[in-house]
Amino acid sequence: MPVLRIPTPLRAYTNGQSDVTVSGSNISEALADLTTQYPTIKPHLFNDGGELRPFVNLFVGEHNIKDLQGVDTPIKDGEKLMLIPSIAGG
Amino acid sequence: MLPELSRDEILRYSRHLLIPEVGLDGQRKLKNSSALIVGTGGLGSPVSLYLAAAGVGRIGLVDYDVVDSSNLQRQIIHGTSTIGKLKVESAKAKLLDLNPDIQVDIYNEPYTSENALRIAKDYDIILDGTDNFPTRYLTNDVAVFLGKPNVYASIFRFDGQVSVFYAKEGPCYRCLFPEPPPPGLVPSCAEGGVLGVLPGTIGTLQATEALKVLLGIGDPLIGKLLLYNALDMTFDFVKLKKNPNCRVCGPNADIKELIDYEEFCGVPSHDHEDDSAVSSVDITAVELSERVKTNHLMLLDVREPHELKISSMPNAVNIPLGQLAGRLSELDSADDMVVLCKSGSRSMRALELLTSAGFKKVKNLKGGINAWAREVDTELPIY
Numbered sequence: 195m196p197v198l199r200i201p202t203p204l205r206a207y208t209n210g211q212s213d214v215t216v217s218g219s220n221i222s223e224a225l226a227d228l229t230t231q232y233p234t235i236k237p238h239l240f241n242d243g244g245e246l247r248p249f250v251n252l253f254v255g256e257h258n259i260k261d262l263q264g265v266d267t268p269i270k271d272g273e274k275l276m277l278i279p280s281i282a283g284g
Numbered sequence: 285m286l287p288e289l290s291r292d293e294i295l296r297y298s299r300h301l302l303i304p305e306v307g308l309d310g311q312r313k314l315k316n317s318s319a320l321i322v323g324t325g326g327l328g329s330p331v332s333l334y335l336a337a338a339g340v341g342r343i344g345l346v347d348y349d350v351v352d353s354s355n356l357q358r359q360i361i362h363g364t365s366t367i368g369k370l371k372v373e374s375a376k377a378k379l380l381d382l383n384p385d386i387q388v389d390i391y392n393e394p395y396t397s398e399n400a401l402r403i404a405k406d407y408d409i410i411l412d413g414t415d416n417f418p419t420r421y422l423t424n425d426v427a428v429f430l431g432k433p434n435v436y437a438s439i440f441r442f443d444g445q446v447s448v449f450y451a452k453e454g455p456c457y458r459c460l461f462p463e464p465p466p467p468g469l470v471p472s473c474a475e476g477g478v479l480g481v482l483p484g485t486i487g488t489l490q491a492t493e494a495l496k497v498l499l500g501i502g503d504p505l506i507g508k509l510l511l512y513n514a515l516d517m518t519f520d521f522v523k524l525k526k527n528p529n530c531r532v533c534g535p536n537a538d539i540k541e542l543i544d545y546e547e548f549c550g551v552p553s554h555d556h557e558d559d560s561a562v563s564s565v566d567i568t569a570v571e572l573s574e575r576v577k578t579n580h581l582m583l584l585d586v587r588e589p590h591e592l593k594i595s596s597m598p599n600a601v602n603i604p605l606g607q608l609a610g611r612l613s614e615l616d617s618a619d620d621m622v623v624l625c626k627s628g629s630r631s632m633r634a635l636e637l638l639t640s641a642g643f644k645k646v647k648n649l650k651g652g653i654n655a656w657a658r659e660v661d662t663e664l665p666i667y
């Protein structure tokens with residue numbers, strides 16, 4: 195199953211887990227599984243209309259899903275997914 | 285024509301001159317080059333030290349802050365002896381001690397839409413070492429408008445990011461982050477903390493990229509983002525593409541000049557204790573100390589449990605901000621309530637949440653428990 199890497203700012207909503215195994219054959223299904231496992235992360239990823247928030251960057255391997263097929267991007271077993279946070283510290 | 289190196293400079297830079305990729309010509313290029321470093325804090329410290337040591341001929345430093353004791357856990361260009369001094373003055377003295385052959389120009393002012401183009405236009409590259417979203421968007425847009433590379437780095441707790449945003453050759457910061465996160469979603473380092481060595485790791489990578497760009501060698505992080513996590517000790521790279529809908533560097537860009545970045549991000553362009561005027565929903569520490577003598581007040585502390593070990597108020601109920609929305613049933617909206625955190629910004633968001641949930645008798649402790657420690661209970665530590 196695909197593994198989703200959770201950035202530090204969002205680990206508060208995944209019981210501190212850095213990597214969450216998710217099921218699904220595309221991004222949409224994988225994220226639905228993530229929010230079923232960890233419901234409190236949902237508002238941080240999706241807006242009220244259920245769309246991925248514009249500042250959320252999700253990568254499959256080294257590619258941004260925005261450069262692929264968005265939430266319809268297919269994912270393979272064992273694929274590495276990464277959520278990339280917007281951080282501003284300096 | 286590139287400037288010549290003096291006999292002293294040849295000795296000073298001999299380890300560079302021995303590398304074929306740098307050599308005498310590369311070192312002369314560095315001497316002829318200039319770099320503007322926005323922010324003289326965690327990232328600005330190692331970045332400016334290494335660029336100065338490397339012989340970058342002219343370094344500009346922008347910062348309007350003064351050195352504070354709480355900076356020294358990571359801002360290693362400053363020292364105990366420079367606490368209270370201007371950061372740019374403190375840094376300049378250290379840089380010129382390290383390398384008197386370079387020029388250090390200091391700008392003791394906030395980097396804003398009014399002055400940024402004027403300050404940045406005479407530099408070859410810009411390094412983003414700022415600590416807040418508005419100044420990051422500003423730094424990006426300035427670099428895009430002036431056609432200069434923006435060597436970017438950012439940190440939070442154990443995470444770091446590095447890239448070279450250069451709109452002429454690849455994506456810009458806005459291509460990746462078209463919009464900032466909503467205010468309050470991502471804590472700043474002043475609120476969320478940062479491992480002291482993290483800006484050292486990330487800042488030296490940022491300085492490395494700057495030197496590569498100035499020298500024109502190697503494979504800079506244009507179109508690539510480096511992600512570092514200190515806890516897992518992982519380095520990941522992802523590919524970044526130019527966003528065709530980018531509002532500053534795309535073909536249909538609609539942002540043609542600098543905007544109001546605080547308005548765009550909905551947050552102030554600094555990572556300080558709140559210094560705004562007392563508003564109608566605020567209660568000051570001194571007022572609170574009077575009120576508790578006569579009234580029954582419910583104190584709601586929205587900090588994380590590990591922060592309570594540093595300082596706490598007797599009888600305060602602790603519900604961390606992240607849990608508040610799910611635990612409103614534990615509170616009584618009939619109670620007079622004062623919400624507090626470290627310095628007043630998380631509690632303000634808690635107050636907004638409570639107000640929208642129908643709580644009408646809520647006040648925000650202005651300046652947080654740190655203000656209480658400064659003005660009322662001076663035995664209490666400030667952090």
Ligand SMILES: [Zn+2]
Pocket residue numbers: 451455456457458459527530531532533534
């Ligand atoms: Zn762009």
